[in-house]
Amino acid sequence: MTAIAVSCGDPSGIGPEIAIASWLKRKELGLSPFFLLADPELIETRAKLVGQHCPIAISTPAKAAAIFEEALPIVPLENLQTDHPGTPLAENAAGTIEAIERAVALCLSGEARAVVTCPIAKKPLYDAGFKFPGHTEFLAHLTAVHLGREVTPVMMLAGPLLRAIPVTIHIGISQVPIVLTTQMIVTISRITAEALKSQFGIAKPRLAIAGLNPHAGENGSMGTEDETIVRPAVDILLSEGIDARGPLPADTMFHAAARATYDVAICMYHDQALIPAKTLGFDDSVNVTLGLPFIRTSPDHGTAFDIAGSGIAKPDSLIAALRLADQLASNRKETLAV
Template sequence: MKNHSHRPLLGITMGDPTGIGPEIIIKSLTDPEIINLCTPVLLGDAEILKKADVNSVALHELVMTDDLNYDFSNCPKGFLVCLSSLNPDVTKLGGPTPETGSAMETYINTGVDLALSGAIDALVTAPITKTGLKLAGSSFHGHTELIAHKTGTDNFAMMMAGPRLKVVLTTIHIPLSQVPAQLTTHEITRIINLTRDTLITRFGIKTPRLAVAGLNPHAGEQGMFGNEEADIILPAVIKAQKEGVDITGPLPPDTVFFHAVEGRFDSVICMYHDQGLIPFKLVHFRDGVNTTIGLPIIRTSVDHGTAYDIAWTGKADPSSMKEAIKMAALQAVNQKRHGNRNGN
């Protein structure tokens, strides 16, 4: 049963129990601003979370059920769904085990199932590692691949989003030497359309202003430094313009992000990972959010890792988790206003 409060019901996965996920979640949920924005449904391990002081946020504890038929209607402060029973001492290990890897995958799968069923309005994920998933025997490298597979989604992309800058990646985790060969006009067109639709339905921007970064220095300088701009990127931009998209490019990568931060563009479409992530983290190192666009569910995440070196020391900064929760709530509200639960 779903919560009838005006606040979105957000599933929050605990992430790697040996990382900083539990700490940043509890720190976030003790912030009155966060509780005023949403009703949290924490998906994790009760004993682990007790070590992170879960009692300070007074969540209503629910036991795992096979049919996922949870009653989320009677506790305005939120819920804790217990999905594993790990030895609390795993928090001292400083890294994942097969047991913790299996548990973190269970949290994600349950969250996706709840979101697909409409029991929750969005999913927020705490950090995991591909090492943990591999130890558990998973065939997935991380959240994005796992959730895309589970939701049957082929048309998705990674957006890194903050108040001043949003970037979307055309290629992600591949060697830089392979990027030119992976770029196609069709793929760039797909990313353009997906970005535009997401900004409308989930960010509430009626007419998104998009920029496309070039691949080469000075966006190729009319072919002096490369032909990818003229041969591959520009045709995608022209096609989008003919379809009514407010889009500019390909623009020199060394200036486009400045103009975006200054408010000229709502999002920059980037050709490769570091092209987008370096300027993004320069601006939003502490408050950036990773959101997977194109999924039939809303999913946001912190933009950092498990930070084993400071896990369970009390030093973890919850800023990115707070922003991920805020963005999930924003997307849920905007999507409901747009009248389309699946968004894209």
């Protein structure tokens, strides 16, 4: 059995300690095998700092599953890292980037079951020359280099009460109506519908398409984008047999009765999707990247530098990410086998 590859994100954040805490709960929760791409000395140091007894074992991806029950498997990084909880260091950026790159490569080669990434901090990466807005865009770049063609990554926040997707992601709010296009909404909705079938096991996905403006524009009285950009996208999706509704007023989309009518909310910008998703499931929602030829999930929280090294960080969201990655990988394998 192949194991899940986990990158610890920024080592000055809580990534290392929630990875340790997740492994310590492996038997209690029945977690599938995973391994860390990390500096072993840093993981050992952090475990001692937070008072956790965590035996570690230097491993290869192929041997990780066999080791997992007795020790936390670590595939060592070439770039060593300094354990300095709470203070992000540019000198650690090379190892952070290496862990992501190797996790993706192992997944694409079939040596890892899925990729789970702990949170990164942008500033130390930018200081070291990193040129991508975040994980999602970097994963798309790595995949495109491997495949020799561009891919469209889709960011989903998936929790027990809501799945939500922002069409535009890491751009300023003033840029959203400039960047947003009908084709962008259609493309992301197509990828989402297909992923809900192949990975989530939903035979006939129902998509709720949010409007951009208050009250979905009130027929153009509060902005024309909903009539000129969003509604044409919904019409195209319907013509292709995709169950899509909208544009819908975003302020009435997220209460319990409304959520029961759809499988995913397609939102027009970052906070329109992430605020309800995190409000409804901060500890158990998972960031999933759709549109890639492998499974990638991540906790939906940040690096939490303010509590790093204190031993109080909850591993709940990482555990949810590990579980969902395992489930999606199983669903995808079964779909490919049909």
